[in-house]
Amino acid sequence: xxxxxxxxxxxxxxxxxxxxxxxxxxxxxxxxxxxxxxxxxxxxxxxxxxxxxxxxxxxxxxxxxxxxxxxxxxxxxxxxxxxxxxxxxxxxxxxxxxxxxxxxxxxxxxxxxxxxxxxxxxxxxxxxxxxxxxxxxxxxxxxxxxxxxxxxxxxxxxxxxxxxxxxxxxxxxxxxxxxxxxxxxxxxxxxxxxxxxxxxxxxxxxxxxxxxxxxxxxxxxxxxxxxxxxxxxxxxxxxxxxxxxxxxxxxxxxxxxxxxxxxxxxxxxxxxxxxxxxxxxxxxxxxxxxxxxxxxxxxxxxxxxxxx
Amino acid sequence: xxxxxxxxxxxxxxxxxxxxxxxxxxxxxxxxxxxxxxxxxxxxxxxxxxxxxxxxxxxxxxxxxxxxxxxxxxxxxxxxxxxxxxxxxxxxxxxxxxxxxxxxxxxxxxxxxxxxxxxxxxxxxxxxxxxxxxxxxxxxxxxxxxxxxxxxxxxxxxxxxxxxxxxxxxxxxxxxxxxxxxxxxxxxxxxxxxxxxxxxxxxxxxxxxxxxxxxxxxxxxxxxxxxxxxxxxxxxxxxxxxxxxxxxxxxxxxxxxxxxxxxxxxxxxxxxxxxxxxxxxxxxxxxxxxxxxxxxxxxxxxxxxxxx
Numbered sequence: 001x002x003x004x005x006x007x008x009x010x011x012x013x014x015x016x017x018x019x020x021x022x023x024x025x026x027x028x029x030x031x032x033x034x035x036x037x038x039x040x041x042x043x044x045x046x047x048x049x050x051x052x053x054x055x056x057x058x059x060x061x062x063x064x065x066x067x068x069x070x071x072x073x074x075x076x077x078x079x080x081x082x083x084x085x086x087x088x089x090x091x092x093x094x095x096x097x098x099x100x101x102x103x104x105x106x107x108x109x110x111x112x113x114x115x116x117x118x119x120x121x122x123x124x125x126x127x128x129x130x131x132x133x134x135x136x137x138x139x140x141x142x143x144x145x146x147x148x149x150x151x152x153x154x155x156x157x158x159x160x161x162x163x164x165x166x167x168x169x170x171x172x173x174x175x176x177x178x179x180x181x182x183x184x185x186x187x188x189x190x191x192x193x194x195x196x197x198x199x200x201x202x203x204x205x206x207x208x209x210x211x212x213x214x215x216x217x218x219x220x221x222x223x224x225x226x227x228x229x230x231x232x233x234x235x236x237x238x239x240x241x242x243x244x245x246x247x248x249x250x251x252x253x254x255x256x257x258x259x260x261x262x263x264x265x266x267x268x269x270x271x272x273x274x275x276x277x278x279x280x281x282x283x284x285x286x287x288x289x290x291x292x293x294x295x296x297x298x299x300x301x302x303x304x305x306x307x308x
Numbered sequence: 309x310x311x312x313x314x315x316x317x318x319x320x321x322x323x324x325x326x327x328x329x330x331x332x333x334x335x336x337x338x339x340x341x342x343x344x345x346x347x348x349x350x351x352x353x354x355x356x357x358x359x360x361x362x363x364x365x366x367x368x369x370x371x372x373x374x375x376x377x378x379x380x381x382x383x384x385x386x387x388x389x390x391x392x393x394x395x396x397x398x399x400x401x402x403x404x405x406x407x408x409x410x411x412x413x414x415x416x417x418x419x420x421x422x423x424x425x426x427x428x429x430x431x432x433x434x435x436x437x438x439x440x441x442x443x444x445x446x447x448x449x450x451x452x453x454x455x456x457x458x459x460x461x462x463x464x465x466x467x468x469x470x471x472x473x474x475x476x477x478x479x480x481x482x483x484x485x486x487x488x489x490x491x492x493x494x495x496x497x498x499x500x501x502x503x504x505x506x507x508x509x510x511x512x513x514x515x516x517x518x519x520x521x522x523x524x525x526x527x528x529x530x531x532x533x534x535x536x537x538x539x540x541x542x543x544x545x546x547x548x549x550x551x552x553x554x555x556x557x558x559x560x561x562x563x564x565x566x567x568x569x570x571x572x573x574x575x576x577x578x579x580x581x582x583x584x585x586x587x588x589x590x591x592x593x594x595x596x597x598x599x600x601x602x603x604x605x606x607x608x609x610x611x612x613x614x615x616x
Contacts, residue, residue, distance in 0.1 A: 012336060022342075027365040028320060031551070034336030057335040057521070074520065074553070076602075212382065212548050213365070238546040240520050240553035243339070245382070245546045279600040287595030294384075294586040 010036045016053055019066030021243075025213055031068070031243045033061060039135040045127035048176075052135045058241065060136050062103060064128070064176055068241050072138060075105050077239040080280040082249060083109035085235060085288065086170045086203040087116075088269050089258040093169035094118070097197070099156035099185060101174035102128030104140025107151070110172070111143050112275050119149045126153040157184055160193040168197050173206035186220070191228050195254065203259075204252040208234065210244035211295045218295065221250045222302035231256040234299060235288035237279070248295065259289070318344045324361055327374030329551075333521055339376070339551045341369060347443040353435035356484075360443045366549065368444050370411060372436070372484055376549050380446060383413050385547040388588040390557060391417035393543060393596065394478045394511040395424075396577050397566040401477035402426070405505070407464035407493060409482035410436030412448025418480070419454050420583050427457050434461035465492055468501040476505050481514040494529070499536050503562065511567075512560040516542060518552035519603045526603065529558045530610035539564040542607060543596035545587070556603065567597070 012034040021027040033055045040052040051063040059072025070078070083106055087093050092115040098106050102123035110119045123129050129151060132139055143149050152159065160171070171194045175185040184190060185206070194204045204225075209217035218234065225232045229252035236246040253259065266282035291299070320342040329335040341363045348360040359371045367380025378386070391414055395401050400423040406414050410431035418427045431437050437459060440447055451457050460467065468479070479502045483493040492498060493514070502512045512533075517525035526542065533540045537560035544554040561567065574590035599607070 017340075021365075028342030028363060029365055030340050032325075032338050032340060034330075055336060057329075057337055077553070077600075238553045240551070243548070243551065245385070245548040276601070278602040281598065281601065283595070283598040284600060287591070287598060290589065290591040290595060292385075292587040292592060293584070293589065 010054075012036055012056075016051070016061070016063070018063070018068050018243075020068070021213060023066065027213055029213075029243075031241065033058065040131050043127065043131070045125050047125045050127060050131060052131060061241075062128075062132060062136060067176065069176065070103050070105060070136075070139065071241050072136060074240045075103075075139060076277075077237055077279045078242070078247070079105040079109045080277050081235075081237040081288065082106060082172055082174060082205055082207070083113075084270075084277065084280040085249075085285050086172070086205050086251075086258065087113050088266050088273075088282070088285065089261045090169055090201070090203060091115075091258075091261070091265075091269060095168045096120070097160070097163070097168045097171045098122070099160070099171065099173045099175065100124075101172070103132040103136060104129070104143050106172055106174050107146075107149050108139070108141040108143040111146050111149055113273065117148060120152065120159075121149065122152045122154055122156040122159045124153070124155055129153060157190050157193075160190060160197060163193075163197045165196050166199050169199055169202050171198060171202070171204045173204070175207050186224075188224055188228070191225060191252070195228050195252070198254070201255045201257050202253065204229070204250075206250045206252075208248040208250045210242055210247045211298060212246070213244040215298050218248060218298040219302035222299045225250055225252045226303060228252065230254050231259060233259065233289060234291060234295070236291060236295070237288065246292070246295065248291075318362075320344055320364075324359070324369070324371070326371070326376050326551075328376070329521060331374065335521055337521075337551075339549065341366065348439050351435065351439070353433050355433045358435060358439065360439060369549075370436075370440060370444060375484065377484065378411050378413060378444075378447065379549050380444060382548045383411075383447060384585075385545055385587045386550070386555070387413040387417045388585050389543075389545040389596065390414060390480055390482060390513055390515070391421075392578075392585065392588040393557075393593050394480070394513050394559075394566065395421050396574050396581075396590070396593065397569045398477055398509070398511060399423075399566075399569070399573075399577060403476045404428070405468070405471070405476045405479045406430070407468070407479065407481045407483065408432075409480070411440040411444060412437070412451050414480055414482050415454075415457050415459070416447070416449040416451040419451050419457055421581065425456060428460065428467075429457065430460045430462055430464040430467045432461070432463055437461060465498050465501075468498060468505060471501075471505045473504050474507050477507055477510050479506060479510070479512045481512070483515050494525075494532075496532055496536070499533060499560070503536055503560070506562070509563045509565050510561065512537070512558075514558045514560075516556040516558045518550055518555045519606060520552040520554070522552075523606050526556060526606040527610035530607045533558055533560045534611060536560065538562050539567060541567065541597060542599060542603070544599060544603070545596065554600070554603065556599075 098121040406429040
């Protein structure tokens, strides 16, 4: 952080308390950050309230409606795991649709895969795209100017509805929680369009919350996606600022082929890709599908209810 | 929590802010809990300051010197992983030494292994043992009255120094962070005694912090234990209230035999043991040794420096 004069030596101006588990889930629990300064403070976009602030340990932090979305210091975990698990599982994906992800981190990781010739990112809130590009440029890391990338400020549901059938290898849904503008990204209608626009071996991955705090997201998604995709499961990651332990990502596909890609094949693909990661490895990729019983049982219960 | 009249309906009386990453590591970050009531508040034991408080989502929470030690809701993660990984790797452990762990959670999990005929727990702070037994009885779950268990209020270092050579199959060090009374449990002298009192295939496991916040604990432990044990590595777990993402446990042994136990063998042993877990599974056991590069590189760097 030495490039910033207000970095290490700066005096904190106060605390930022996340509202996710106080106002929204009402768990009476919060993470809080000492703020060195605000880059964006309480900005009302047409969709939500945005804050971007500077911290000592996490670099810059993006919050929407009081909920932490990403931080410079730990964004690599979520972005690597949401992108490289489906893309290395697929092998040579060509077309990728990204819904949400206005900070650009998902697009950046997708474009590291040389087989990708077109990555379309549809984010509803143009202010998030603009302000992140300005204040957290490392998040998109040049991806917003990459010719293989296309950034659309618009409605992701609408885009999925109008997109051609079988035109994408992967759909990655980097939504906020099912509160506010992200809510419609957790519905049957949207998931059905995702299935339709995927190629036969294609994969849908969606953000699915932290089961320790939000167990219902696992059961609800299991039921919904289980009705729509033949192969439906979850995989996990551990990101420091998505508090409450492991987060799950939901995985939907019509063929188990991609999910069952052997470790040796993943190893070969990862080596051939030739880029470095900080969290993702092929071994961690495979292991991520092994859920601890306290999470696996939530999914199983929902599966049983569906059939019962 | 329905057994408690002050449970769900109770009004919070204030917030408890953890001090680990404000006062101690100075990262300007904290987790905070809404407190329903205090069972123990600011009690000065001969070694540290203790709080036990009631929360809505985490049940009762134990804090020492302002640092969260365990909560009723998520203690299972740490306790299962510290115990079942070494004990199932060993197969039929008979004698287990536990240092620290005054809440009793480690002893409880150790005694679920029927091969264990003697589990000695040495905790320096008798107030922690007594107050946890009274206010968080599920933590020891009857283990304090089990005849195969022996609870000693005393100095763990001293106990290790005086113990017979080759008399334990596993030594489990459930220390606080290297601040306060736990500090001496992170030294060469102590680790050498642990090696001495272990049987040839025995295993030492120690709490090693959360690398995202405390990367030095990985490098320091790698150097220290690497000098003492032929087989030295780390494995990870994700516990909600050990904030900052994955925590590492350090693993030291003179033989790689236990660490290399195949998955099929672990599966067989786990099935034969016949008890349920909420986080541990043989698959998670094996996967826990695959560290993400951002942690693995800390250990490798320390390894290189040692040889250089």
